[in-house]
Amino acid sequence: xxxxxxxxxxxxxxxxxxxxxxxxxxxxxxxxxxxxxxxxxxxxxxxxxxxxxxxxxxxxxxxxxxxxxxxxxxxxxxxxxxxxxxxxxxxxxxxxxxxxxxxxxxxxxxxxxxxxxxxxxxxxxxxxxxxxxxxxx
Numbered sequence: 001x002x003x004x005x006x007x008x009x010x011x012x013x014x015x016x017x018x019x020x021x022x023x024x025x026x027x028x029x030x031x032x033x034x035x036x037x038x039x040x041x042x043x044x045x046x047x048x049x050x051x052x053x054x055x056x057x058x059x060x061x062x063x064x065x066x067x068x069x070x071x072x073x074x075x076x077x078x079x080x081x082x083x084x085x086x087x088x089x090x091x092x093x094x095x096x097x098x099x100x101x102x103x104x105x106x107x108x109x110x111x112x113x114x115x116x117x118x119x120x121x122x123x124x125x126x127x128x129x130x131x132x133x134x135x136x137x
Contacts, residue, residue, distance in 0.1 A: 002065070014105040023102030023109070032094065 021027045022042050031039035054072070056062070062070050093099045096117050098106055103121065107114040 014108050017102050017105040018109055023098060023105045025097035028093070028097055 017023050020042060021038065027036065027039050030036035057070055058072055064070055089099070096103070098114070098117070100121060103114045103117050107118065
């Protein structure tokens with residue numbers, strides 16, 4: 001039953017992304033050309049909701065699905081790590097026209113070319129997992 005709730009929440013998230021035009025290539029193009037505030041407002045509101053959610057989870061010692069307390073470990077901050085990651089993320093976003101969240105919403109909307117993107121994202125994630133121990137932290 002719990003898995004069904006997560007599936008339904010995922011479907012709801014996809015519908016909201018699609019209806020809010022966050023999965024629209026044209027909206028993303030407008031954003032990268034600084035022609036519209038739409039996507040900046042969407043991303044900014046998601047940032048505020050995420051920030052408040054993490055603060056709430058930290059203060060209330062929230063538990064994960066298995067009942068274990070969620071522990072937030074501080075990340076190692078380094079310029080090359082964020083610079084390289086940001087470049088790859090931005091290039092992928094600009095080339096595909098969608099960041100990782102909306103690719104599933106676009107697939108659900110019938111944009112079947114996103115299957116190639118999803119396979120590429122999964123392969124890239126797997127490759128990172130294999131090479132992670134060799135990369136500088």
